[in-house]
Amino acid sequence: MTTFITGVAGFVGANLAASLLARGERVVGFDNLCRGARHNLAALLKHPKFGFEVVDLSDLNAYRIAFRAVHTRDPVVHVWHLAANSDIPAGVADPNVDLRDTFMTTFNTLILMRELGVKSIAFASSSAVYGDHGDRVLSEDSGPLFPISNYGAMKLASEGAISAALESHLEHAFLFRFPNVIGVPATHGAIYDFVRKLRATPDRLEVLGDGTQQKCYLHVEDLVEAMLFIQDRASERLACYNIGAHDEGVTVRFIAEQVVAAVAPGARIAFGRGKRGWVGDVPRFAYSVDRLAALGWRPRLSSAEAVRKAIAQVAVQEVVL
């Protein structure tokens, strides 16, 4: 019996695969290595219960051949669908990016699960499905869902397709609405950008927006733990959970100051104007993790602690790579 992960060479995929292998599961993962990277899997590739193939999931026929081969060798009982575009501005500039890499990968995954009779899926959804609701606290049942980026729109579209598939061929689905997730191997995001900028110009750090944007951050180790916890405990056929920290989050200013302190002490921070850093960015939101708390899970790290840990990790990663 195999657990299958799409986007396994990405940030979350590599961490998830390591945790599943540590639990003794057999894991096979696909990745097109467009945003994921083979070196993220360096340690895992030596594991006897881990399999990896380079497959572009937006190519249904290639995906079908590869998935069938895996399933024939050792039946896939559960799919973790993490493959997606993770670069929100890229999808604003060209909607085809999120269509192809986020939505069509979901659509094709569902087509193949139907063909092969695989009945359980976990999907990496996002707080971006909600859109901009100001300070309103957003629970899993909140509406309306008016995403302000194609990233959010294609995550929402994927949720809808999975929800519909539950009515026809799936038995269980988990929709994990991610907050901002940080840690390593980082490939984008504020911490990663700030560290890179300070490596280039150690005396100053330019920040988009006025630095007052406030968000919750979860460390990827907490995220993976939460997902496995929900999968073990939740009884709903369609289990939709916000995953996040139990706090008010931290501001971009806080992150900038922490990165400066860790990487280039004394550098001047130059803030921009306005609340939004870029089109598609939700400037501030609060989201309820009460459902997850009621299930019995709490993160180990607060937003501030997660930021500090991730900065320390990304700073080292940057030196190494």
Next chain:
Amino acid sequence: MTTFITGVAGFVGANLAASLLARGERVVGFDNLCRGARHNLAALLKHPKFGFEVVDLSDLNAYRIAFRAVHTRDPVVHVWHLAANSDIPAGVADPNVDLRDTFMTTFNTLILMRELGVKSIAFASSSAVYGDHGDRVLSEDSGPLFPISNYGAMKLASEGAISAALESHLEHAFLFRFPNVIGVPATHGAIYDFVRKLRATPDRLEVLGDGTQQKCYLHVEDLVEAMLFIQDRASERLACYNIGAHDEGVTVRFIAEQVVAAVAPGARIAFGRGKRGWVGDVPRFAYSVDRLAALGWRPRLSSAEAVRKAIAQVAVQEVVL
């Protein structure tokens, strides 16, 4: 200045085009004539301010060439995007139908609006975006949105893509969440099916489900009037409105009895079992039209009146075709 309608040869499109022409607007419409039909446009094609072309909107290049030509002759200022799969069971059997005909037509429409700088869209969304919430009253802000059909999922995906486009290149968007709409030219739905069945076997009518499914119905003439009313009055940049009758709806049993009375008096009605007629059907829901009422609009016909009027119209249509 041109108003552009996708899916113009369909049930709603043909009625909308007639109303817009009656208001003096210049109207150009595209349709792939897959579910729409040229004879639905017979009267309109003689109108000097109406233009029609057979274009498959899921073919982006063909769509681009045709849309550019229209826009170059006479700038398009507003798009009514009605083209979609309207056959819910067809999309349950093959998810590609709703992907191609509902979602990709929306996606391509947004791509071309961005290329050509057309900034206003009205979209024929659906109550199917909500999914099955039992007797809970659903307003435009209700969540979660877990559609139970690919039809609903691809309408939801389209709403999300439009919402995201408002953040980057659109100025105004109208999301009209349709109830069950009836009238002529009918191509599917309970009334159409019952009339057809009774023409074939005038002594008996077989009904899927136990007949207790209860839904609101709106006559297409009321629907078109409501959309134009909202477009004239609503001030929101993203104007999302449930459109429907102000009543509790009618049951399938009521429709069956009315069709029998009109078409084949005395025929025996044989009900099936269970609440749902087919996969993807939401057995019963109530949806709030308070927002539309607050704007000042009420339908002329109740659900029951709309059903009776549509039966009379469909019965005649069936004889003629």
